[in-house]
Amino acid sequence: MQNLEELKQEALTAIRGAERMVDLRDVEVKYLGRRGLLTEVLRGLKDVPEKERKEKGMEANTLRELLELEIATRRSQLQDAEYPRQLEAEKIDITQPGRKYHTGSLHPLTLVQREVQDILGKMGFSTVRGPEVELEWYNFDSLNLPKYHPARDMQDTLWLDEKPVALKKRGENILSRLLMRTQVTSIQVRFMEKNNPPFAIVMPGNVFRREASDASHESQFSQMDGLAVGPDASLANLKWVMETVMKKLFGSGVKTRLRPSYFPFTEPSVELDMECLVCQGRGCSVCKKTGWIEVLPGGMVHPRVFEAAGYNPRENQGYAFDIGIDRIAMMKYGVPDIRLFRSQDLRFINQF
Template structure:
């Protein structure tokens, strides 16, 4: 046992002498004097020895522990004095490394701007599910059973034993969902993703983003709608905008109209973008059909309101002069980091 104690002490001295760092030195000490260290185990085993043997070996083991600790402290001091403090010095006045910051997709930037503008006009932001029932997506909005929008060629239908479900083709179902839980007067916008089963090209995508608007009260008119949209577009594009309403047809509005704005590319003079008309179609709208009010549980002919829907993607394309709608979902960082 005496020889073992001497060997442990000698090995620890040798290893400490050539330790290259304080961390390495500390690990050597732990292996000898730590809770499960080789010398610690000997000290713990003394209780099982005879008094005479315990007295002799105890004295040797404790002296070895003191010697190892003293050697550790001396070598630690030597290593600390070897540190090149000038090399380790940190100049706190130097600028730090610039952290990489991600970029928002231009669609997200435009959506946030749309929400801010309409919120400033008193509109509430509403939301709804992207997986919709056939009733909310079509029936409640007065879309007849034989309407082309219900075809497999235009809509993504989902297989389910619980009923007929679709990936919503527009954000309009949120109109009915909101009206079922709220009473007029109110004004809301509904930004969100929609899905259409169509081939993609520079101007069309199967997944894109819309913003829906709805204002309902006792005496809402088309004039209220026109002024609301003019304020929005002028605030969004930060310039004077001319808009016009053209008669159109949508099952959920009556009367219905398309919204055109003067072409910002040519200033209304005519160019390939606006097909030399000076105007660009920007959204569809109309006065809410009374059948939609009835589907939501409102009494017929009591309330009036207007609804409109536009493409967030197209507004982003116009604002940032983007010529291919597919870029928004391409995942190309060279594109995203420009914004």
């Protein structure tokens, strides 16, 4: 059995020499832990002759109490010494400028889309959304695009390699292929099948086309279609809505022109162009050197579209229009290339 006097001097030296809390904890474990030196002495008392056991036991317990008191005293001393150091380490200079945290911002296309939605919302248009993976019937057939229309060609449409979906339309069972929608106009008939006029809706979303990219064309872009059906819907109403949207977006001085056009799902059809703000009408790659850029096609809803939705075209009339969000954003922010919007270049995105 280790000599208690030697053990005492050794433990006291170690306790008083501990400079950190972790060192003091190691000393405590070494002498008073479950397998500590003093603990082993207490366990070994059973092997001491009975005459000496009582005396040795009292000495060992007295030493244990002394060491516990010394450890507590040293712990208090270390804590007192640690507090000023902790205050110094955590000191805050209230005169120092704060750190600047960089927060994210909305994408320019999102900003324009929300602004257009707000403008049309104040005119009474509600927002409706539809699927990006669309059926051929809603994307083409219901919109009066015949089977031989070039838009259905593989070079223009992204067809999905999935089984056709069985539908029952106009009393006939048909199979409709799946595709990535080429226009949000596909939402029109979906909505009209479940809702009765009068109504005015806008349909924002992304569309996808298999086409070459250039400064003013992209294979993925954002559209926002508008549709109003009711007894007072007219081409004059459509012209007012188109011009009002443009004035709200670009100011009353914006230069626009309305010209006749053709779309399978409207008759008559028109197109609103605005002066190219990238070149101020002088001609550039964005406007194809014409000084004008197409931003707002539209027209009166074709009777065959009403028939596809189950409406009587003799009893209903309406107008539809499409806003090219990407092109509006190009004009609004002076962006010279439409491809920048989806370039994922933070140097461009962080400017907005």
